[in-house]
Amino acid sequence: MQVLKFGGSSVANSANIQKVTDIVASAIQKEPTVLVVSALGGITDLLLKTGALASQADETYKTVLKEMETRHLDAVRELLPIQQQSATLSLVKQQFNELDGIYDGVFLLGELSPRTKDRIVSYGELLSSMMISAKFQSLNIDQLWVDSRKCITTNSNHGNAAVDFAATEKNIQSHFAQKPHQLYVVPGFIASDVNNNTTTLGRGGSDYTAAIFASAVRASALEIWTDVSGMMTADPRLVQNAKPISRISYQEAMELSHFGAKIIYPPTIQPVMSRNIPVWVKNTFAPNEYGTLIENNSAVTDSFIRxxxxxxxxxxxxxxxxxxxxxxxxxxxxxxxxxxxxxxxxxxxxxxxxxxxxxxxxxxxxxxxxxxxxxxxxxxxxxxxxxxxxxxxxxxxxxxxxxxxxxxxxxxxxxxxxxxxxxxxxxxxxxxxxxxxxxxxxxxxxxxxxxNVLHEEFFETSYKQLNVFIAGTGNVGGKLIGQIKKQFQYLQDELHLQIEVVGLANSRKNLVNENGIDLGTWKEQLQQAPDGSIHDFVRTIISKNLRNSVFVDVTANAEVATVYGSLLEKSVSVVACNKIACSSSYESYLKLKSLAREYNAMFLFETNVGAGLPVIGTLNDLLRSGDKVNRIQAVLSGTLNFVFNNYDGSRSFASVVKQAQEEGYTEPDPRLDLGGTDVMRKIMILAREAGQQLEMDDISNEYFLPQSCFEGSVADFYDEMEKQEAHFRSIYEAAAKQNCKLKFVAQYENGKASVGLQHIPAESDFYHLYGKDNLVLFYTDRYPEQPLVIKGAGAGADVTASGVFADILRAR
CATH class of the missing domain: 3.30.2130.10 (VC0802-like)
Incomplete structure (x- = not known):
């Protein structure tokens, strides 16, 4: 004999009950079957709600009761041929008349005792089982409806009664021996005490009913039919990539069900485990899927976590x-x-x-x-x-x-x-x-x-997911998104890493989708996104609380830099192209580094110096390996290098700067580059990374721009440069007379830093530095005379985006 149990979702309506009928009709061809059923989906809650309304003297309970009656009567009409409906319709009406009488008593007394609650909720299973029994009778199947209250004996702890297994087993075996049939239809969840008062076995108790019957009849198997294809490695409502568990031990199933897995009611396992009866968890709506087999010994799998x-x-x-x-x-x-x-x-x-x-x-x-x-x-x-x-x-x-x-x-x-x-x-x-x-x-x-973190750690052999939030969707941000899109499949195949861009923000809009933003249509989506500030964006990041979150700042905005701390405190890693945070006060710089360590987050800012060049990473490697930095010399502005490599007096200095801006080499305000502020920030960051406490005021700057160029707007700046062309020409000619080139050089030595325009002779490492290239020379204990040299493009949206991308990969 086998026992099959179908839950509320499986018998929610006549269409679902027909699926149950088909499954059971096939099963009884193999061996006699006990069919245990729950109440129609949602009915138990409605029965309790109606009781509560009645106890509060709220007459709307009658409306709810009528709706439940109509639902059951409609189901009977849909399930049974018209000529066979009468008896079952009368039976349903009779049950609801009894319920009406009980509710009237509750209404008059204003009291809903645990004993009365058990009596009320029992009607859910009684009605569904009677209707399903009538369905099988209409198909001329040899079946018998069995009142589980006559079989299962419990104590009088209403709501969660304890089973007297000795008496119960004797009752069930005696009942089945006297009345052999091909199919037995049994209401789940309900039982009775020694005084024949109705009791219940706890919410989810229909599983328990099935296990009790399976143990008593020494069933060949117990099948729990529900609306999912077996037990999963995690709740699929919480974990998108939850995997089915094909086989599991009784002990593991008990542990999972005790700790919240809703597939099986926790007490279910004990009765079948004591008889070594295998339990199948199957899907009513996908009956051919394997499901989960629960037995004494689970199979060895790749993962030792079940x-x-x-x-x-x-x-x-x-x-x-x-x-x-x-x-x-x-x-x-x-x-x-x-x-x-x-x-x-x-x-x-x-x-x-x-x-x-x-x-x-x-x-x-x-x-x-x-x-x-x-x-x-x-x-x-x-x-x-x-x-x-x-x-x-x-x-x-x-x-x-x-x-x-x-x-x-x-x-x-x-x-x-x-x-x-x-x-x-x-x-x-x-x-x-x-x-x-x-x-x-x-x-x-x-x-x-x-x-999700634990599932990824123990079950995801295919990839790890990074959830990336990007602030700034301009030139560099757009290039970064394009690079992520292009490399998506490669990273998943080769590094087992999936980068999901789940948030985008510009100066006006916030776009967040925790399932991932389509990178083919992100511009259109961002245009249609709701308005929001950077602080709104950060609040959303924190409230979403996604695993492996990385915030990427590809702006030059001071306000954006203020949010890093609040993100690091929530263990959200920060990748900053924006130099403002690391070049703010030394105290703020240290605070951010400290927060990253304290909250196990990454704070990465490689592109603060040299765009995509590995300048900061190399410096950190030197220090971590025990070297000491004694001196740094560097050309750190791709903008200034481009300008002075292209300015020869044949066209105005202003026009060369304009070209640099149009080609994406300058900051939004070119004066940050030409005034040396950007280079000052970079050498200060390098000095700080080398262990030196340094502020912007500690760095000397030999300005080559006339003071008048710093006044007014960016447009005014260009006008003023045109007026000052003679000044710029004289600077160029002074260097040319000495066969030197002009380079804006940053230096750090003995705790002091400076920046300024220098005449570079032909024998210098800086002389053959072309286009937008940067060059950094590290003089250390290991490289005292011949410095460690890092050279390459130090500006441009593509290379900057690639440096940011590399930091994102490091953040994993």
Whole structure:
């Protein structure tokens, strides 16, 4: 004999019931079958809602009751041939008349006791099972409707009754021996006590009913039919890439169901495990899919973690005090107090010093738990031996489950390392001695992120996903998006890395899509996006709380630079093309570096110096490997190098600068380049990275621009340069007379830095520096005379974007 159970979604309406009928009709060809069914989808909740309305003297309960009756009557008419409907329609009407009488009593008394609740909700399963039984009868199948209340005996704990297995097994075996049939249709969820009062087995109890019957009849198999194709490695509503679990052990299934996996009601496993009865979890709407097989030994797979589950709405109770140390009985009194208030303990952890003990409970029980525990320990609290109970709510438990964990060291380290890298704070930890699960208590806000992080860490062999938010969609930003789009498949295939651009922001608009923005149509999408500031953008990033988040600043905006700290504090890595943050006060620069370390985030700004050239990375490698930087000489402005390589007096200096701006080499305001401010920022950043405390005021700047060029707008600047052409020509001619070239050189030595225009002779490394190229010379203990040289294009949207892209890849 086999047992098949179908849940509420499987019997939600007549169309779904027809699918159930087809599956069962096929199954009974193999062997006799017990069919256990739930109430029609949503009916149990409606029955309870109607009872609550009636107890509050709210006459709208009659409307809800009528709607439920109509739904069942309509289902009968759709399921059965018209000539066979009468008896079942009458039966349904009779059941609803009984319900109406019960609700009237509740209405008059203004009271809804647990016993009455059980009686009311029992009608859901009674009605569905009677209707389905009538359907099989109409098909001339040898079937019998069995009232599970006559078979399953429980205590009188209404709402979650405990089963008397000895009496129940005797009842079921006796019932089936007397009345052999091909099919038995049984209402799930309901039972009765020794006084024949209706009881229920807890929400989800239809699974339990099926397991009880399977154990009693020694079934060949128990099949749980639902609306998903078996158990998954994580909740697919939270994890997009959750994978099906083909085989799992009883113990693993119990752990996952206890920690929130909704596929199977937790008590279901025990009755079938004791008889070694295999359990299949199958999909009513995809019956040919394999599903999940639960049995004594699960198959060995590539992953030693079987699944990840979670429980929400948890409160953490912490009992602490020096008076607990070495004194026996504290734990007993704590758990006794909770048990007396029927508070279920979900998780326990205690420090080895015995100074504290923490337990996780359902949030709804936290108030009464605190009251009773504070009462029990009132003497110890008054005498200062124990602190008043601390209650922390708004928490969840995330559990990593797998029998094979015990043979794989380092699972805990991998788990908590992955969580820590994503800024997920763990409030408490518990691991059983059997090592079948590791449980962590964390903020409910972090649950989705945590489950995705862990799923990626333990199950994603194909790729890791970076969620990228880009501020700035101009020239460099546009090039960066194009490069990410072009390299998307390559990165996934070769580096097992998927970069999802999930956010874009310009000066007016914010576009966010956590499933990824289509990079083929991003411009159109951004135009249609809602208005928003950079602060709105940052608030969205923080509220989305996505794993492996990277914020990329490709602006030159001072306001954007102010948000880095708030992002780093949330473990969002920051990639900055914008030089303003790192060239602000030394204190601010150190603060950002410190936040990155403290919150396990990356703060990367390679393109602050030399665009795509590996200048900062090389400097950091030198220092990390124990070298010491003694002197830096550099041409750090691609703009100034381009200008002085192209200016020969044959055309105006202003026109050459204009060309540089049009070709994308300059800052939006070219005076930042020509005035040396940009170069000052760059040499200061290098000096700071080399370990020198330096401010902008500490850097000397030999200006070559007349002061009048700094006044007014950018347009005024160009006009003034035209007026000052003689000045620029004289600078050029002075260098040419000495057979020198003009280069704007930055220097750092002995803790001091300077920038300025210099005459460069032919023997200098800087002489043969063409176009927009930068050149950096590092003189160190290892390179004292022949410097380490870095040379290449130091400006341009493409190379700058490529440097930003490289930093994004490092942030993974």
């Amino acid at each position: 699944g990840i589950s979670s429980i929400s709405s948890i409160s953490l109770l912490s009992l602490e005090g020096s008076g607990m140390i070495g004194i026996p009985g504290f734990s007993k009194r704590l758990f006794e107090a909770l048990a007396n208030e029927s508070v279920n303990v979900i998780l326990i952890t205690q420090s080895s010093s015995e100074h504290s003990i923490c337990v996780g409970i359902n949030e709804v029980d936290s108030a009464k738990a605190k009251q009773t525990i504070d009462n029990v320990f009132s003497y110890e609290i008054q005498t200062g031996k124990v602190e008043p109970l601390k209650v922390e709510s708004g928490l969840s438990i995330v559990a990593l489950v797998g029998e094979q964990m015990k043979s794989h060291p380092g699972v805990s380290g991998k788990m908590f390392g992955a969580l820590g890298k994503n800024g997920i704070n763990v409030r408490a930890i518990a691991q059983g001695s059997s090592e079948k699960n590791i449980s962590a208590v964390l903020s409910a806000f972090d649950v989705k992120k945590a489950i």
